[in-house]
Amino acid sequence: MSEELELEQDAITTVREFFAALELGAVEEALDLLHPDVVWKNTSLPTVGGGLTRRILxxxxxxxxxxxxxxxxxxxxxxxxxxDRTDILRVGSVRIAFWVCGTFELRDGRIILWHDHFSWENFLRGTVVGLVRAALPNR
Known part of the structure; x- marks a missing residue:
């Protein structure tokens, strides 16, 4: 395998492991994959730096x-x-699913930039669907 292809596979593996750890609730494992100087950007929201990123996660x-x-x-x-993914946030019994396109930059094998783009309209639609589903009795 070429060195460039190996670097790309390692980068993909790091991002996949980051999301897998968050999903499992292994937040500290996810945080270990972040560079100390990580920057987290989300569409139209304030940019968040290393320490605050860790507190939020x-x-x-x-x-x-x-x-x-x-x-x-x-x-x-x-x-x-x-x-290109669908993120699902759960708050109590409400599940909010919405489309996200993310860009991750790695430095020294760790995520230094996490930049997510999403549609507020899609997020709000996911919120409404999640609220309706949570309110309906199980059948």
Whole structure:
């Protein structure tokens, strides 16, 4: 395997392991995959730096809050990884599913940039669907 292809596979593996750890509630394992100087950007939201990123992600480590990501596509070019996925946020019995396109940049094998793009309209639609499903009795 060429060195460039190996770097890309390593980068993809790191991003996949990051999401898998978040899904399992293994937040500290996920945080180990972040560079100390990580920057987390989300569409139209304030950019968050290393320490605050860690505090926010540790907030996922509760019984009433959950996270999952259904990876649709993932590709790398060197240490840049692009993801096309559906993120699912769970707050109590409400599950909010919405489309996200992410760009990850790795440095020294760890994520230094996490930049997510999403549609607020899609997020709001996912919220409404999640609220309706939570309100309907199980059949």
């Amino acid at each position: 540790r907030g996922l480590n509760r019984d009433t809050i959950g996270f999952a990501a259904e990876m649709r596509h993932i590709a790398a070019d060197g240490d840049i990884v692009l993801t």
